[in-house]
Amino acid sequence: LRKANLALADLSEANLKGANLSEANLSGANLSGANLSQANLSGANLTGANLQEANLTQATLKKILLQQANLQNAQLSKSDLHYANLYQADLSGANLLEADLQDANLSQAKLLGAGLLLSYLTKANLSGANFSGANLIGANLSGANLSGANLIGAIMPNGKIFDSSTMGLYNGS
Template structure:
């Protein structure tokens, strides 16, 4: 299936494109709200500025996809592969990203307010100045993630022993963590210089080797 066929069938009212193969397709600025692309192969697809609000992308392969400024509000990306994807400026308000692989993604300024990221992999992702207010990041892998200047107010970063939120080596300089729940989080090596921690819950967090000013 190519981009033109997808758009033609979508315009005709079809919404279910389960396991569609669209490797490298160009769908920038396309209107695809509520589309179903479960387990679709979307590697290297250009979806910049596309409307994918409330789309079903469970298990989809979005490796290296371009999603710059895309509208993914309410989208279900559970277990999706977004490795090396470009998501800078995208809206992911209340998106579902449980168990998703977001390793090494570019997500500068992305809006993840209220997003569900339970047990997602965000290792080495770039989330500078992103908004993760009230997001669920429980047991999420945030090792070496860049969160400088990000807002994580009232975010859930809880983690129990051996399955804790992993913030080892994370850059949290000037991040807003007011009211965030960091109980049981593993913070060894994290850089919290200038971070706002008023009202944050740190009980049981492993905090040795934290750099904080």
């Protein structure tokens, strides 16, 4: 399925475990509830796709395009999202345990109540993202751009809940 054109396809509940979908066009596709664990989607285009409650555990998602995608309650633990573009994506309630989001673009993304425990957000663009109620315990935010991000109620890497009295760029303390 490498480089396949599956734009607007209905793949809801599909079992694509371990599939090679690298550089595929899945823009606008419905992958809700699909099993994409251990799949390779590097360089794929999933702009505007529906991945609600999809399983992307240990998936390779390097340089993937997920702008404005719906990833609500998706399982992304231990997935590789290096350089992924998640601009305005909805990751509310998603599980990103130990996910690698280094250099990823999550600007204006929704991460309400998302689990980002032990995730790597090094040098990620998180500007304007909404992390309300998200769990960032143990997450690495070094070099991340948090300008304009909403962190109210988020549990920060040090275990403290972020509130308006600690506004400003996160410094790790």
